[in-house]
Amino acid sequence: MLESILVTFSIGAVSGVALSYASKLFYVYEDPLIAKVEGLLAGANCGGCGFAGCSAAAEAIVNDKAPANACILIDEENIREIAAITGAHAGPPEPPSSYNNCSGGKRATDRFIYSGIWSCTAAAALYGGNRDCAIGCLGFGDCIRACRFNAIKMGGHGFPVVDYDKCVGCGACEASCPKTILEVKTLSQRLFHLSSAGDPLAPCSQGCPAEIDIPRYIDHIRNMRYEEALDTIREKNPMPLSCGRVCPHPCESLCRRGIADEPVSINQLKRFVADYEMNSGRRLPIACSPATGKRIAIIGGGPAGISCAYFLRRAGHHPEIFEAMPKLGGMLRYGIPEYRLPKKILDWEIQGILKLGIESHTNVRLGLDFDFCSLVAAGFDAVFFSVGAWKDYNLGIPGEELSGCMTGINFLSRVGGSKPPAIGKRAAVIGGGNTAIDCCRTLIRMGLDKVYLVYRRTRKEMPANEAEIVAAEHEGIEFVFLAAPNKIIADEEKQVAGLEYLAMELGKPDASGRHRPVPIEGSEQILAVDTVITAIGQSPLLSFRGRGNRLDDLNISRWNTFEVEPSTCQTNVPYIFAAGDAATGPALVVDAIGGGRKAARSIDLFLRGEEVNPQEDALLNKPIGESIFPSVPGVRPMGRIGLDEIDVTNRIQTFAEVDLTISERDALAESNRCLSCCRLCYNVDTH
Amino acid sequence: MGYLELIVSCIFVNNILLAQFLGNCPFLGTSKKMETAVGMAGAVVFVTVLAGTITWIIYHQILVKFDLVYLRTFSFILIIATLVQFVEMFLKKMIPVLYAGLGIFLPLITTNCAVLGICVINIDEEFTFSEAVSASLFYAVGFGLALILFAGIRERILLARVPKALQGTSIALITAGFISLTFFAFRGMV
Numbered sequence: 001m002l003e004s005i006l007v008t009f010s011i012g013a014v015s016g017v018a019l020s021y022a023s024k025l026f027y028v029y030e031d032p033l034i035a036k037v038e039g040l041l042a043g044a045n046c047g048g049c050g051f052a053g054c055s056a057a058a059e060a061i062v063n064d065k066a067p068a069n070a071c072i073l074i075d076e077e078n079i080r081e082i083a084a085i086t087g088a089h090a091g092p093p094e095p096p097s098s099y100n101n102c103s104g105g106k107r108a109t110d111r112f113i114y115s116g117i118w119s120c121t122a123a124a125a126l127y128g129g130n131r132d133c134a135i136g137c138l139g140f141g142d143c144i145r146a147c148r149f150n151a152i153k154m155g156g157h158g159f160p161v162v163d164y165d166k167c168v169g170c171g172a173c174e175a176s177c178p179k180t181i182l183e184v185k186t187l188s189q190r191l192f193h194l195s196s197a198g199d200p201l202a203p204c205s206q207g208c209p210a211e212i213d214i215p216r217y218i219d220h221i222r223n224m225r226y227e228e229a230l231d232t233i234r235e236k237n238p239m240p241l242s243c244g245r246v247c248p249h250p251c252e253s254l255c256r257r258g259i260a261d262e263p264v265s266i267n268q269l270k271r272f273v274a275d276y277e278m279n280s281g282r283r284l285p286i287a288c289s290p291a292t293g294k295r296i297a298i299i300g301g302g303p304a305g306i307s308c309a310y311f312l313r314r315a316g317h318h319p320e321i322f323e324a325m326p327k328l329g330g331m332l333r334y335g336i337p338e339y340r341l342p343k344k345i346l347d348w349e350i351q352g353i354l355k356l357g358i359e360s361h362t363n364v365r366l367g368l369d370f371d372f373c374s375l376v377a378a379g380f381d382a383v384f385f386s387v388g389a390w391k392d393y394n395l396g397i398p399g400e401e402l403s404g405c406m407t408g409i410n411f412l413s414r415v416g417g418s419k420p421p422a423i424g425k426r427a428a429v430i431g432g433g434n435t436a437i438d439c440c441r442t443l444i445r446m447g448l449d450k451v452y453l454v455y456r457r458t459r460k461e462m463p464a465n466e467a468e469i470v471a472a473e474h475e476g477i478e479f480v481f482l483a484a485p486n487k488i489i490a491d492e493e494k495q496v497a498g499l500e501y502l503a504m505e506l507g508k509p510d511a512s513g514r515h516r517p518v519p520i521e522g523s524e525q526i527l528a529v530d531t532v533i534t535a536i537g538q539s540p541l542l543s544f545r546g547r548g549n550r551l552d553d554l555n556i557s558r559w560n561t562f563e564v565e566p567s568t569c570q571t572n573v574p575y576i577f578a579a580g581d582a583a584t585g586p587a588l589v590v591d592a593i594g595g596g597r598k599a600a601r602s603i604d605l606f607l608r609g610e611e612v613n614p615q616e617d618a619l620l621n622k623p624i625g626e627s628i629f630p631s632v633p634g635v636r637p638m639g640r641i642g643l644d645e646i647d648v649t650n651r652i653q654t655f656a657e658v659d660l661t662i663s664e665r666d667a668l669a670e671s672n673r674c675l676s677c678c679r680l681c682y683n684v685d686t687h
Numbered sequence: 688m689g690y691l692e693l694i695v696s697c698i699f700v701n702n703i704l705l706a707q708f709l710g711n712c713p714f715l716g717t718s719k720k721m722e723t724a725v726g727m728a729g730a731v732v733f734v735t736v737l738a739g740t741i742t743w744i745i746y747h748q749i750l751v752k753f754d755l756v757y758l759r760t761f762s763f764i765l766i767i768a769t770l771v772q773f774v775e776m777f778l779k780k781m782i783p784v785l786y787a788g789l790g791i792f793l794p795l796i797t798t799n800c801a802v803l804g805i806c807v808i809n810i811d812e813e814f815t816f817s818e819a820v821s822a823s824l825f826y827a828v829g830f831g832l833a834l835i836l837f838a839g840i841r842e843r844i845l846l847a848r849v850p851k852a853l854q855g856t857s858i859a860l861i862t863a864g865f866i867s868l869t870f871f872a873f874r875g876m877v
Contacts, residue, residue, distance in 0.1 A: 022776050122846035122847075
């Protein structure tokens with residue numbers, strides 16, 4: 001008896017001693033904060049936070065992988081204590097939330113009749129499910145059963161609807177979904193998601209360089225939820241007021257309704273909601289993630305710079321904009337004339353973005369007022385270049401140095417700034433792009449008697465937007481096609497007296513498919529003008545290079561642009577990023593905005609110490625083949641709303657905005673023309 | 688008994704789960720997903736081999752020598768529990784990669800009757816040391832085989848039409864019964 005008791009105790013003692021010795025030998029250093037945080041969590045191991053138990057959650061909170069309020073069971077006091085322990089602010093959190101992307105539901109067509117068990121997983125195991133759409137919702141509601149918080153319901157249209165008040169972002173729905181329809185994402189994950197080949201995207205959204213969820217915001221407009229519509233736009237485009245005015249809307253050329261009817265007037269709808277906010281006099285709040293304390297220098301305050309700063313700020317970082325001109329806006333302010341985008345509106349829009357907490361410094365030019373090394377020394381973690389394309393190409397013909405000769409961007413920026421240049425009575429603008437048209441329309445408003453546009457090919461080959469060309473024609477600009485400037489003729493006072501050009505004829509198409517113009521010998525003619533503006537393209541002004549610092553290591557393309565990885569906007573120097581015209585060469589405002597967001601995504605990855613890899617399957621505006629239809633049955637033509645504009649005779653007297661905002665009635669009517677397309681589904685007209 | 692026979696006997700004929708019905712809790716608990724089943728199988732193999740070896744040594748070197756055979760069950764439980772704790776600490780410190788793979792399953796094995804059962808069988812069958820080590824290994828492999836087979840079946844059961852009353856653990860138990868019956872076909876081979 002005694003013996004067995006003794007042995008029992010001694011075995012126990014040996015085990016205990018061995019274990020305690022082992023724990024001295026094999027201890028693993030664990031952050032004491034983790035234990036402290038774990039003590040404040042509920043200890044229920046419920047998994048509601050999305051982590052495997054409370055200790056995993058505590059570790060995630062301490063390592064900044066989860067917010068202080070990750071635990072769904074504890075009260076505010078504990079959250080504050082946890083925040084105090086981890087040193088984070090308990091302030092506005094960035095909780096993940098479930099997000100349903102599929103709007104197919106009952107509209108989706110079936111490939112076969114499925115009569116198996118009522119479960120998405122089961123259905124998906126059979127040839128990927130019965131729905132025609134390879135990625136869309138199967139509608140059996142596995143996610144509804146998976147949600148332990150009763151936050152998902154099957155909506156009336158046959159796809160799940162998330163109740164954001166109840167959703168805690170635990171990820172159970174995403175895990176239960178055999179497709180990728182339900183995604184649990186944080187705000188910054190949503191902002192930085194690039195459209196990918198597996199997303200349920202309508203053709204218009206695929207065409208938008210900013211990747212706005214167009215059907216979603218039009219649906220909000222249709223239901224008069226203008227604020228939500230604006231929020232949806234702002235998830236991808238911070239400048240709806242400006243874009244709503246100047247965007248040549250590549251989305252509309254992909255609009256599915258446009259195949260059977262005229263496309264939906266998407267851009268006018270965007271402008272309508274943007275103006276709605278401005279006219280209401282109240283700025284909608286824009287949500288930002290908790291502060292990260294990382295600083296980014298943004299060189300150039302144009303659309304790309306503003307967009308990048310905006311997205312970085314919303315992700316919690318601290319961008320600072322450095323702008324060489326007296327005011328922010330870049331080409332939006334200095335390249336686009338007042339009659340297309342009033343400065344007052346641009347100011348209002350930029351002010352709203354800066355209000356998020358973005359610092360800006362104007363009248364400071366890189367290389368003159370500050371140098372690159374000082375940025376690095378000032379503790380910026382990354383640098384983003386959005387310096388635009390401000391250097392006009394020269395024609396290389398005699399007489400370009402005469403007074404009365406100007407370049408397009410120089411002319412427009414001086415008109416847009418405070419020092420308009422002196423001009424004569426008759427002007428010739430050389431070039432066929434948007435800058436040339438802008439110059440012409442600006443000149444006619446400055447009271448000139450005659451404005452010529454000289455282009456070496458024909459109207460068909462003009463790269464300018466069709467709408468702009470038409471407007472210029474209405475305003476009385478005279479087009480001189482098939483004309484190559486030969487020299488600029490001077491009078492006795494070294495003033496421009498005329499433009500001599502050679503007539504051309506179109507030859508064979510070149511590699512880009514455009515017909516190459518060939519000059520006709522001996523066909524010289526003279527236009528009697530006293531002002532010549534050349535607007536034949538621009539390239540970035542990179543005069544800040546060559547000063548013996550890191551910038552000299554950057555790879556520059558043969559078009560004098562920053563060489564970047566197109567999907568990440570990262571240059572060959574890891575902490576330097578570039579987008580906008582500076583990386584792409586002259587392009588659309590919306591391209592710059594999309595570029596700014598792509599760069600912001602990469603900068604965010606970079607700042608978090610992750611690898612800056614291109615997102616897998618990113619579309620980068622390549623259309624998804626199966627979503628582009630040759631015909632759209634079930635759609636009855638009903639014509640889109642017209643464009644409201646000021647009468648021609650009045651508008652060429654002033655710089656007042658030409659295009660007017662559509663009325664609420666028109667906006668509602670137009671939004672009802674939208675087919676609410678997804679990848680394959682769309683609404684047919686029933687009335 | 689030759690080693691080939693030992694292997695067949697341990698894995699198939701006397702499968703610890705399906706013929707001896709030991710270790711049913713992790714069998715039902717961790718077989719819902721293939722991923723967890725594989726992790727659990729790995730952890731069981733690892734721990735059983737260690738436990739089988741050490742308990743055999745302790746039994747023959749201490750308990751038999753000091754005439755304390757009646758303390759077998761009690762001391763084995765203590766030893767296994769200590770061992771698992773120790774192994775967990777050791778792995779966490781020395782082999783973090785292995786810990787990441789098996790880590791969360793190790794505490795579950797502390798109270799796994801299959802591990803204790805295998806140690807006791809090693810003694811009851813009067814195995815030599817090398818036989819005991821290999822028997823521990825192959826019993827554990829048999830456990831892993833049954834667990835992984837079962838997990839594969841359970842993943843498919845999810846897609847089948849199951850009467851409401853039988854859904855979940857009930858149908859899993861019925862399935863386990865059928866698998867066990869099929870394993871009875873190995874009877875008589877050894």
